[in-house]
Amino acid sequence: MIDEDRPSAISLRAMRDTDIEAASLLSKALGWPHRLEDWQFMFAAGHGLVAETPAGELVGTILWWTYGAHDASLGMVIVSGAWQGHGIGRRLMSGARSALPGRTLHLNATPVGIPLYEKLGFSPCGLVEQRQAIAATQPLISLPEGMRLRPAGQSDLAALSALDHAATGMARQDLLHALLGAGRGIVVDDGGTIVGYSICRPFGWGNVIGPVIATTDLFASAMIAHWIGSGAGQFTRIDVPAACGLTAWLDEVGLPRVDTVTTMRTATDREGARGTTVFALCSQALG
Template structure:
């Protein structure tokens, strides 16, 4: 039963809240490690809901340029749900991001709350995960090559990512390059896609993946699944890419889905690359 016997206050999240945020996510059975929270806190900002110095809710946002933001890590402690804390956190987020278009990935539980704040459906994200399937290394077509990404590739990766998402996400990619592995797929010496792999949750998180076409995306994904045979891998893909059926077919089943919800006018991605897998459901 929700407890609302004490006043709830909202304050900006701080580095000192890292352990409390991690404990809260464990209470709702999220697999996030403390290091995963550190990663998103370093890139974003947001709020914690507090009752008598106890953190009972979290809500973060990440700016992409001056006009857009992604919302995520929205949690209310199980024993406090139904007491209006979710509404308080959302009000804080909307005040902080006023004037920006917004995106988030909603669970079925959260969709009614976000709809009340003007968010509308904008697509579906499919979560696939399992202990790494027995996937062979991809056979590259004539003129194709895969190479490790290096720090000097940041401008290239940022350009490909911006073409795929329509957003300036160089800060996210720089943070990923500092802590993840990445590969670049080239065709005839020209970059045709990339994919990151990093430690997250129960094992490895594969994403973001951006590519010129579905075959390029499958090549990058197969490379990482082959490299991590027998290990736990998670990937979140856009349903409209059609990769879900392929992932299930190679032994990486879908375990959940989330609804992309948008508020305001979100700039369309210019292409020609497309985003196939997310960096995370929070970061997009």
């Protein structure tokens, strides 16, 4: 190994727009589906660090998103194959943590990431199933009388954020604003009260449904059925908490599980949701 190729010669610095292309090659090399546009969206909504060689080759990434004053999600933690096992992942995580003092940190861990996160004080708190397929025809779900699905726009942002906060405990208004700008939103409207919302946007090999937040399974499945119908024939992905109660139904409607990740966070004393449930994440990285 020449000096410049030593792991200790790797430096960390803030990610820039001009790093996105090289960063996207790191995720592509892992077989992850993120397009350049997905990286651009994630970076525009958050912050990042990169690890680079003295020659300027990008060999590691981490992104994070702050939600209100108390929470942050971490994602896209990647160290290129040849450089793994030399402490770069740990350095990227430490760098991100220093930028997020006092916050509860959330992430969804691949099996290879779990040992690192456990060492840094993260605890597992659930499983998330990655489900995907070419969407088939729209499943039939009827809403009770007086309730309807309707498109959601930025004017619904405050109501969506309130429902989202009830389910996640996080203040994600800025993220929801960005997601609504990148995709289409719908709500379940109960005589003027919003009891569920969902966003579907282009991502990876097709579309991703998420978030899906609702007060009942029925409202969540009505919104997911709507997106399956509107995306029939297109690749459709959804990342659902394994405990959300919809996994058997998702099998039936043709969105099989292809992978599972572990949700982890740094605080174990979070208050549970009050009558509102997360049925799908925005994405594994964004939470």
